[in-house]
Amino acid sequence: MDRGRLEAFSDGVMAVAITLLALNLTVAGPGHGSLLNQLYLHWPAFLGYLISFLTVGIIWVNHHVLVMSITRVDRILLFANLMFLLFVVLIPFGTATATDYLPGNSRDARLAMVLYAGICLGMSAGFGAIFECTLHGERVSRPLPPEQHWAARRRFVGGSLVYVAAIVIAVFSAIAALALIGLVGVYYIFERLPASAGDVAEADSDTK
Amino acid sequence: MDRGRLEAFSDGVMAVAITLLALNLTVAGPGHGSLLNQLYLHWPAFLGYLISFLTVGIIWVNHHVLVMSITRVDRILLFANLMFLLFVVLIPFGTATATDYLPGNSRDARLAMVLYAGICLGMSAGFGAIFECTLHGERVSRPLPPEQHWAARRRFVGGSLVYVAAIVIAVFSAIAALALIGLVGVYYIFERLPASAGDVAEADSDTK
Amino acid sequence: MDRGRLEAFSDGVMAVAITLLALNLTVAGPGHGSLLNQLYLHWPAFLGYLISFLTVGIIWVNHHVLVMSITRVDRILLFANLMFLLFVVLIPFGTATATDYLPGNSRDARLAMVLYAGICLGMSAGFGAIFECTLHGERVSRPLPPEQHWAARRRFVGGSLVYVAAIVIAVFSAIAALALIGLVGVYYIFERLPASAGDVAEADSDTK
Amino acid sequence: MDRGRLEAFSDGVMAVAITLLALNLTVAGPGHGSLLNQLYLHWPAFLGYLISFLTVGIIWVNHHVLVMSITRVDRILLFANLMFLLFVVLIPFGTATATDYLPGNSRDARLAMVLYAGICLGMSAGFGAIFECTLHGERVSRPLPPEQHWAARRRFVGGSLVYVAAIVIAVFSAIAALALIGLVGVYYIFERLPASAGDVAEADSDTK
Numbered sequence: 001m002d003r004g005r006l007e008a009f010s011d012g013v014m015a016v017a018i019t020l021l022a023l024n025l026t027v028a029g030p031g032h033g034s035l036l037n038q039l040y041l042h043w044p045a046f047l048g049y050l051i052s053f054l055t056v057g058i059i060w061v062n063h064h065v066l067v068m069s070i071t072r073v074d075r076i077l078l079f080a081n082l083m084f085l086l087f088v089v090l091i092p093f094g095t096a097t098a099t100d101y102l103p104g105n106s107r108d109a110r111l112a113m114v115l116y117a118g119i120c121l122g123m124s125a126g127f128g129a130i131f132e133c134t135l136h137g138e139r140v141s142r143p144l145p146p147e148q149h150w151a152a153r154r155r156f157v158g159g160s161l162v163y164v165a166a167i168v169i170a171v172f173s174a175i176a177a178l179a180l181i182g183l184v185g186v187y188y189i190f191e192r193l194p195a196s197a198g199d200v201a202e203a204d205s206d207t208k
Numbered sequence: 209m210d211r212g213r214l215e216a217f218s219d220g221v222m223a224v225a226i227t228l229l230a231l232n233l234t235v236a237g238p239g240h241g242s243l244l245n246q247l248y249l250h251w252p253a254f255l256g257y258l259i260s261f262l263t264v265g266i267i268w269v270n271h272h273v274l275v276m277s278i279t280r281v282d283r284i285l286l287f288a289n290l291m292f293l294l295f296v297v298l299i300p301f302g303t304a305t306a307t308d309y310l311p312g313n314s315r316d317a318r319l320a321m322v323l324y325a326g327i328c329l330g331m332s333a334g335f336g337a338i339f340e341c342t343l344h345g346e347r348v349s350r351p352l353p354p355e356q357h358w359a360a361r362r363r364f365v366g367g368s369l370v371y372v373a374a375i376v377i378a379v380f381s382a383i384a385a386l387a388l389i390g391l392v393g394v395y396y397i398f399e400r401l402p403a404s405a406g407d408v409a410e411a412d413s414d415t416k
Numbered sequence: 417m418d419r420g421r422l423e424a425f426s427d428g429v430m431a432v433a434i435t436l437l438a439l440n441l442t443v444a445g446p447g448h449g450s451l452l453n454q455l456y457l458h459w460p461a462f463l464g465y466l467i468s469f470l471t472v473g474i475i476w477v478n479h480h481v482l483v484m485s486i487t488r489v490d491r492i493l494l495f496a497n498l499m500f501l502l503f504v505v506l507i508p509f510g511t512a513t514a515t516d517y518l519p520g521n522s523r524d525a526r527l528a529m530v531l532y533a534g535i536c537l538g539m540s541a542g543f544g545a546i547f548e549c550t551l552h553g554e555r556v557s558r559p560l561p562p563e564q565h566w567a568a569r570r571r572f573v574g575g576s577l578v579y580v581a582a583i584v585i586a587v588f589s590a591i592a593a594l595a596l597i598g599l600v601g602v603y604y605i606f607e608r609l610p611a612s613a614g615d616v617a618e619a620d621s622d623t624k
Numbered sequence: 625m626d627r628g629r630l631e632a633f634s635d636g637v638m639a640v641a642i643t644l645l646a647l648n649l650t651v652a653g654p655g656h657g658s659l660l661n662q663l664y665l666h667w668p669a670f671l672g673y674l675i676s677f678l679t680v681g682i683i684w685v686n687h688h689v690l691v692m693s694i695t696r697v698d699r700i701l702l703f704a705n706l707m708f709l710l711f712v713v714l715i716p717f718g719t720a721t722a723t724d725y726l727p728g729n730s731r732d733a734r735l736a737m738v739l740y741a742g743i744c745l746g747m748s749a750g751f752g753a754i755f756e757c758t759l760h761g762e763r764v765s766r767p768l769p770p771e772q773h774w775a776a777r778r779r780f781v782g783g784s785l786v787y788v789a790a791i792v793i794a795v796f797s798a799i800a801a802l803a804l805i806g807l808v809g810v811y812y813i814f815e816r817l818p819a820s821a822g823d824v825a826e827a828d829s830d831t832k
Contacts, residue, residue, distance in 0.1 A: 003214055005272050007629055015636025016432075018713065019644065020227065025717045029724040035732040036228070039739075057706040060700070064629050068221025075269070079397055082265040086828070089226065093233045098239040109244040115247075189703055213423055213480050220431025224640075228435065285479070287605055290473040296468070301441045308445040316451040323455075367456065421631055421688050430640025435641065491685070495813055498681040505642065505677070509649045516653040524659040531663075 003073045013085045018056045024096040044102035052095040054185035067139045077133045084126030094119040111176045113170035155205035211281045218345045221293045226264045232304040252310035260303040262393035277348045285341045289303040292334030321378035329371035419489045419535035429501045436471045440512040460518035470601035485556045493549045500542030510535040529586035529593045541562040627697050637647035642680045648720040676719040678737045678809035693764045701757045708750030717745040729787035737801045745787035
């Protein structure tokens, strides 16, 4: 089974999800106060759009790189990918809910941010599941040697841990948790996940 | 005619349909009671999202496998595929309607679930129509021998029969019918439809 | 310039447009009368969904066949294709507006149906513009001999003329015009447009 | 890394964004005055649809041509492309907001048009960033000689400057700014951006 349609379907879902983010940006229009005021009151929605667009965009780039190393697509990999997409599709809902309750820090605002960070964590875990698939079953052309599996996982758990931290922070401050999720996005513009066996091997030998 | 655009269009439709499922998840937002309560009252919508995502995801996997065996795309096959997509596109509508009337078991809740299960049955029948196309007219590279056609159909009718059962159950209990549809999804994560002639032949010889 | 992305973009737009058709199907939900009654009152929306799905599905099939014969994509062809897509994207809007005013035959119902038939005509004309492109400028591998251009155009004008007829009929009866548009769809399941030079040549020699 | 998925994802996002433009066209339906009057009152929405469809359609054509010259896709290029798509996705929101406040020339109408022209400028700047990527780092097969970089940039800054002009004009007249943005679209149907090194070189030698 070739990986072409896996990529096509995933690209389709991510493209639709990233575009639906903009549906959260509507303003009420004429007769609901000045437009400047309406836009100002919606600043959390615009910030949320930026952060979620960046988050989905980066996960798309990483998905792109990760899947490229795959040579054999089987049923387990397809379902790991579906689990990943299940959370990608929830991102617009999570973003809308979280930013609706901002800028306050009410109990609901914090709960909404826990939900949003949880969706990000689910997406990250789904990506980790795809990565885990690449470690086993001869699905990639250059498999990672078993002694490097834990080093590679640590790097991934590291990435997901930031979203765990965002959930914990969201219990206290919604906006601080959102800022952290945004920083993850900015960080990954400059850095990148070890996407293929070769990269991890290189990275591993770099740190020795 | 190559099968590339058949796959691209089908992937596009399924990707959009699966992403539109999340549009059913909106909560009313600030000023409509606590968020926890709003999310709690929407639990059928979240359950429906999970089940429909799984259902469409699995049918995508099976469509993927089935179409891969096709070497000649003609007009009949294209329209069988359109009939299949007609029901795929109805899934978000069916899910929204069915879960709106849950968790009660009112007459409307049961009718809505009959509708939803009927849409799933239509999708399954459309998939069966594509499969039927692969049995005739030299559309696949390794055609199934005629004496195995009925065995293959039985396997497919078996799959669709679960949705017939869900319609019957929905007449009495909406939530039980939804649970059955969800179980179909969970079952297919582990099992799989006989997708190509070779698979059916193998499966057939296995049972002898 | 290859035709791959022309196909990918067109497939994407048609896939999204065909899926958005289902957004017109929402019922108001609990507390707005019995579901059966709500569904019954919405029967024009369901009929419209069927007809528009069929109409877009068929034009996708024909677009598929037509573009396959193209070997050179230039700017004129790209804009002819954009003009075609401009009307495809309007189909969900046209369907929603036309079926909202049914089943009555009020002045507004007839105007809405004129609008819908007009959008179908625009789509058909856009398709005709792409076809016209294939007659000139060495864009296809097997160009149609000039003496057959008018025969081929007549066949296409014939197809568009049905939509002109639908506009005229809509001035008197909205539902009759919708029925005609539906019949076009049913007709094209069994027949097909002359899509490539070879087909027209064959068809032409058949009628001699 | 191949450019296939960059194209697929970009095509997906642009296809969805261009299709979502039609969501702005809904009329209120029966019981809200005559349909003719409703359509008439919505004429700015229809004009906005036309102009934004043309604008996104043209940028898709130019993106198509530009990316075709790229042979090596790296992380910087992927993020330039994401920045471009960030603004493409905002186009339906910008169009809806700008045309909601038309045809008047209130302070809000002018602000909304500044916002819309700003989104167009952002899209144009994002496209410029992708173009800038093609000038460096051996990402294209036929790189442009350094002495022609500024000539090529001038052509691009020229294109973006029209959107800067639209922002300035929008401060005084919303409708005049919209007309200018529409003219850009009409202009590019006939002209085209220098998309590859070879084109710029040709264009450059033409003007000598």
